[in-house]
Amino acid sequence: MAADGTGRSATGGFSDGPVADGQGRFGAGRPSAGSVADGLEQSSGERATVRLRGAPVREHPAEPPRYAPEWLRLREPADAAARAHDLLDPLRIRLAGLPGRADGLVVHDLGCGTGSMGRWLAPLLDGAQHWVLHDRDPYLLHFAAAGAPHTAADGSRVTVETRRGDLAHLTPDALNGAGLVTASALLDVLTTEEVGKLAAACTAAGCPALLTLSVAGRVDLTPGHPLDTEITEAFNDHQRRTGMLGPDAVTVATEAFAGHGATVRAQPSDWRLGPGEAGLTAQWLRGWVGAAVEQRPELRARADRYLEERLAACAAGELRVVVHHTDLLALCRPTGGAP
Template identity: 50%
Template sequence: MSGILEVSGDWLALREPEDAAARSLDLALIAAELLPDGPIVVHDLGSGTGSMMRWLAPVLGPQTWFLHDWSADLTEQAINHVRPADRYNAGISVFGRTGNLADLSPNDLAGASLVTASALLDVLTSEEIHTIVGACVAARAPVLLSLSVTGGVQLNPRDERDTAFEDAFNAHQVRRANGRRQLGRYAAPIASGLFADAGWQVRQSTTLWRLDHRRPGLLSEWFAGWVDAAVEQEPQLRDEADRYRQGRLAQIELGELSARIEHVDLLAWPSP
């Protein structure tokens, strides 16, 4: 699993404000109610530069975070970033753990009060998601998984070519590449089912990126990547993609294009 996400700190920084706006605060507050009194330990899987920690820490009491990621560079950025305070305005402790999440074991989550992840599930394979859910179930700590893609995209104004690119992008998300087949939009339902099969309670919430003239940089970067992935999956779209891209980017420059990108957040916890 190491290296499957070739993402930059710049991209993560660009998307962080929208991620924070989209995540389900309701599920986070329910998770907080499930936690024990006193200091807690949070394990964040696929932590990147630590955006989940910066969003969630102010909701929780005294806390220590363990950031698990396959990128030592991103983990270092997360640890060296300005740290958030907890809900009592006290500092938090942060430690990094670099490694392959496909090898995650219950021992890696020992002492966890809460396990989190953001924008992770959809890049996992079936085997990887079974391994990670199995480790979480064995740890018996609530699990908050945010921003898993569903494949749903709505562009406004609509264009008759939107559906073809959306279908190609969604197929690209579950293609086999480098010996792996990621789960894409099927990941969240699979994770939910695995937790339910273990007898856990599961709640979910639809969470949306709402991109428009207020975040043109993110809208442009997202749209370019969306189209590029669609063309990689369906090369016959290449000629039409040039015209499609030019028209949409012109709309972005004029503040006339908006996008609604659907995700889902999951909260799972062991039954009493």
């Protein structure tokens, strides 16, 4: 995820949570032989249920994975509850009108992490689906493929393959044949240039894009605290370092897709964390405050006391947090003659 306290960072620093790098941020590193430029593979005339490209090992054994699967599992229920269901009906209508659906829907999931988007969305859509899971981290791709769903909403088959890739190399050819592009908590760790490339590639492919859980730059904590605003501002500044868009991502993406003629819809997708999500809230708090202090070291003494108080309230079941996100649906113009 991104600026909501989940640990992704383009530079290896803290971005959005308790670990060092992104939900397999689809944008850093050198592509392997299984990069996004490879195209879709067929096996014996039929798509295999799971095809892994690359073993579940780290590129450098001494380094931790870029995004801890444990954190992704912790936040997955909150993500699923937050995503904007109101965007699904217009998406279904568009998908029904796309050409070439007889053989099933091909979905490219960018920065897939451990595959939570596919587990959420595939069972909500009718018809056969083939998910192409993109990430730069083979360790996460292993989890994504192993945990992928097998059936769609109507019982049709869902298959997957994995690809290691780099957003810097994303071209229209990489999405050839795509019926849908998805991503979760990705936009806010991209640059303006990377978002522009994404919009251009989706437009050239003529497929819609469902881009969920982009940070909105607002956090509501109850009860309030005098330091809430200052921590939030420092965290938002941290999100924008090294050219990343942070809380400006949805605005930039909306303009980029609209500039290519797409119809863009946005809906809130907020985390609402209470006593039942105390484990997630505590991890989020540590990451959120830690990023703020990294951005503004002069906050450290006050922030340490603040974090101690907030964690105590969380443990006592007295803290509630709303972390604001936005989901975006870009309905690009189809290229096969559909309206």
